[in-house]
């Protein structure tokens with residue numbers, strides 16, 4: 001994963017699930033959005049996060065970039081993502 005490897009902060013996340021490295025390219029290793037258009041997701045409610053990911057997947061929530069990001073996630077990866085980001089301290 002080139003994007004993740006190029007970012008030292010992300011490369012340090014040795015103990016987090018691989019899929020989180022992918023999301024962290026935009027949402028940050030600490031769940032803080034990297035630019036003004038990318039929301040912070042650290043400490044967000046797990047139920048809310050799961051609903052948003054489902055909504056992007058089904059097309060109920062439309063955002064071309066995020067819809068592409070979630071389309072191939074497995075159920076296990078979604079569980080890992082929701083656990084990781086919901087347990088981080090909110091920013």
Ligand code: HEC
Pocket residue numbers: 019022023024025026027037038039040041049052053062063065066069070073081
């Ligand atoms: C290329 C950048 C990028 C990547 C990679 C990315 N996201 Fe996003 N994400 C965004 C942007 C931009 C938005 C804001 C979408 C909008 O305006 O509706 C967003 C929105 C979200 C939201 C909704 C937050 C809220 O407050 O409603 C969640 C949850 C989310 N992303 C999770 C993820 C997860 C999980 C991954 C990894 C599978 C991921 N994102 C990968 C850019 C990205």
